[in-house]
Amino acid sequence: MFPAKLRRFNRSVLRSTIPYQHCSRSHASTVKQFTAKPLSPSIISEEKRRQYIQQIWLAKEAKEITIDEIAKKLGYTNVYTAQILNLQAPLNPEKACELCEILGFTIDPIYSEILEEMQKAPKRRFDQQILQEPNVLFTYRLLEAVQHNAESLKQVVNEKFGDGIMSAIDFHLNVSKIKGAQGEDRVVITFDGKFLPFIEQKIDNQRTVDQENAQKNQ
Incomplete structure (x- = not known):
């Protein structure tokens, strides 16, 4: 059931928003409306970003849940899930209500701000x-x-594969724990990226582009 204030929106708007019907009543009021595309860019300060990340991880610790457990519930790799929690990857709006449930976000305004920020195009960075x-x-x-x-x-x-590179965009990254031959713990890091071949830069292709540009300028 949608909150009363949302019923005033037309159906086309509701179809592009987070599925409130899958949220509990308390969490539905926490999650704001966001369309899936395009994404607004993140413009928060570094101080505010660190504050949000701290709040996210404190909520995770309070729920005593692991990254792997969150990842399984959301259907993501564990590293991508950690990236979302670190504001390094955007949260799919359709997963917002579910994440509210997982982390126990309340109707406190700070969590509404955090969820809004999590669904923006992040400033991917590292120290x-x-x-x-x-x-x-x-x-x-x-x-x-x-x-x-x-x-x-x-x-x-x-x-x-040939002459090319591995994409870091069409890319999956996951960490697994296995036992070695001697019973020791071993770390398995899987880089799963699409192969991107370098193109053969033929002059005929460039001439076609130049001709099209010339026609547009006439």
Whole structure:
């Protein structure tokens, strides 16, 4: 059932908003209306961004739920889920009510602000200090592993796919925990990206574009 104030909107508007009928009454009032596309860009300050992220993770800790558990409920990879919680990836509006339930967001205005921000196109960024040992040793070693194997990785990819790169946009990233041959814990990080071949830059194609531009300018 939609809140009374929403019934005044026409059906075309309601179809483009978050599915309030899947929210509990308390959470329905927390989630604002957002269309799926286009996304508004994030313009909040760094201080406000850090405040929102802190509130999100405090809510997660209060619910005593893991990233994997949240990811399973939302249908995402665990790393992408963490990116959403860190305001590094946008939250699908259709998942907003579900995330309210998962994290126990209340009708406090701060959570409404956070949900609004989570559904915007984020400022994807990272702190340069995170790459410097000994600030975050895990990140430093991960970067080291990629750098030391980068040339060999490229050669293997070239042999299997051709001349091109792995997309970091059409891309899935997931972390798994397995047991090794000696019973030790092992980390498995899966980079799953679409292969993007470099194009053959033929002069005929450029001439066609130039001709079209010339015709438009006549």
